[in-house]
Amino acid sequence: MKIAIIGTGFVADYYMTTLVNHPQLVLGGAYDRDPARLKQFADYYKVATYPDFEAILADNEVSIIVNLTTPENHYLLSKRALEAGKHVYCEKPLAMRYEEAAELVALAERLDLILASAPANAMSDAYRLVAKSLDDIGKPRLIYAQIEDGPVFRANWQGWRSVSGARWPGLHEFEIGSTLEHAGYALSWLVSLFGPVESLAAFSTLAFPDKGPGTGAIKMAPDFSVGCLQFHSGVIARLTCGLAAPRDRSLMILGDRGTLTAEDLWDHRSAIYLETAAEGRTLRTKVVDLMEVHLKRFLHWKPLPGRKLAYDNSARRAKLPAYPSQIDFAGGIAAQADAIEQGTPLFSSGKAALHITELALALNNAGSLPQPYKMRSTF
Numbered sequence: 001m002k003i004a005i006i007g008t009g010f011v012a013d014y015y016m017t018t019l020v021n022h023p024q025l026v027l028g029g030a031y032d033r034d035p036a037r038l039k040q041f042a043d044y045y046k047v048a049t050y051p052d053f054e055a056i057l058a059d060n061e062v063s064i065i066v067n068l069t070t071p072e073n074h075y076l077l078s079k080r081a082l083e084a085g086k087h088v089y090c091e092k093p094l095a096m097r098y099e100e101a102a103e104l105v106a107l108a109e110r111l112d113l114i115l116a117s118a119p120a121n122a123m124s125d126a127y128r129l130v131a132k133s134l135d136d137i138g139k140p141r142l143i144y145a146q147i148e149d150g151p152v153f154r155a156n157w158q159g160w161r162s163v164s165g166a167r168w169p170g171l172h173e174f175e176i177g178s179t180l181e182h183a184g185y186a187l188s189w190l191v192s193l194f195g196p197v198e199s200l201a202a203f204s205t206l207a208f209p210d211k212g213p214g215t216g217a218i219k220m221a222p223d224f225s226v227g228c229l230q231f232h233s234g235v236i237a238r239l240t241c242g243l244a245a246p247r248d249r250s251l252m253i254l255g256d257r258g259t260l261t262a263e264d265l266w267d268h269r270s271a272i273y274l275e276t277a278a279e280g281r282t283l284r285t286k287v288v289d290l291m292e293v294h295l296k297r298f299l300h301w302k303p304l305p306g307r308k309l310a311y312d313n314s315a316r317r318a319k320l321p322a323y324p325s326q327i328d329f330a331g332g333i334a335a336q337a338d339a340i341e342q343g344t345p346l347f348s349s350g351k352a353a354l355h356i357t358e359l360a361l362a363l364n365n366a367g368s369l370p371q372p373y374k375m376r377s378t379f
Contacts, residue, residue: 001025001337003089004056006077007068008032008041010169011091013162014321014329015068016045021318022334028062031055037166044164053077057084063340064089066333070169071176075100078115082107087114087340089333092184094357098376101357105350114339114346117353120332122188126262126270129309130253131193133274137255140194143237144254145186147265149178150247153211174211177221178243179204179364185265186239187356189251192347194235196355196378202227202366208244225363232378241363247324250304261304267326268318275306282307351379 001024005012008030019025029048032038042049050056056065057080065081067074067090075095078088082104094117095101108115121127134140153174160168173181191197204225211220224242231237253260258276275281281289284303292299320326332348339346355377362373 001063001341002028002059002061003064003066003333003337004028004050004059004062005030005066005068006032006053006056007070007073007091008034008038008166009068009070010162010166011329012041012068013164013166014325014327015066015333017163017321018319018328018330021328022330022337024337025330025334028059029056040165053080057081057086063087064333064336067091070172071180072096075104078104079107082111082113082115085111085113087116087336089116089118089336091118092357093117093180093360094353096180096361098358098361101354101361102377105354109350114336114349115353116332116336116346116349117184117357118329118332119184119188119327120329120335120348121185121265121268121327122192122348123331123335124268124270124328125311126265126267126272127189127192129272129311130189130260130262133260133272133309134193134253134255136258136274136276137253137260138257140235140253140255142254143190143194143235143251145190145237145239145251145265146248147178147182147186147239147241148245148248149182149243151244153208153215153243158214171215171218174215174220174223175218177364178223179225179241180221180360183225183239183241183360183363184356185249186241186251187359188348189262189265190229190231190237190239191352191356191359193253194231194237195233196231197229197359197375198232199372199374200227200229200359200362201372202363202369204364204366207242222364222367225366227363227366229359230372239363259305261306263304264326266324268320268328269311269326271304272309273304273306274309279307281305351377355379 031050157170204222229237263271
């Protein structure tokens, strides 16, 4: 299936790195409004380019347009692509306003097209291993999820480059905010595992308005958010997103009979740990507990609870971007292509994609929304 990319910035390299995992996808070409960046990208990957967005829309061989532009451009460009009869795979969020995202989903439905949304990390081997092991912990009751990316604004982010030479868009990331940029990595797992959310109580704020030289002139979005999500299934989840606390992208599911922990939601084959009441605590956990008693102080580092689960290593390993973004980014497009080819539903599209978008927007904009926030979308 032929695809075309619009937007060749930093994240586009992640898609190009993982495109090799999915030979059913053929890249027809790319376009970016910055000619210099487009040439740099095309020269590095030896791919064709389009002179403008209209040329992509007019290419009858292109089935899926991959929208990797900046978030404020997602709505308009995705809308134009859908109106031209193209399926769309869009980076998160679908739009910056719920009403616009809902309009896109309704338009795709009306035109019998698939509008799918990143991220694709809920299609990972790690997600499948957790989903397969859920029954071992009984009924899930409580989830702790965090997407803390560390104090990136204190790092030398001005010098960060992708493998093809794109600058990391730090100023724009600060304008969009860590919640809209990152919450989807946890929300995609949560919604896929536990279904739709009924309501959430959230808080967001700009905790660090000074992010260093060159950042004073921009209007910054919240850089911290926390929300408690109430699922229709009865599960409760607490999700934090931020750009200051030490890096932590873990998810812990506590059930009636045990605990499941994913160490890193950005890792396609993250370490997964299972602790059950029947098996009891592991030896290393008991040793650390005894050390705390002996030393008479709390130890900040502790092993994750339970035994490490094994992966099936018979399947071919996916090629992934370097740490810390070890996600099969193109896997979402491949799943979309398969759904188009087979005429089957795709979970990461339509109403589920809208639901995840609404959740991210509700967390990010918590300061201006009534609390608790009642979800308008479901699936």
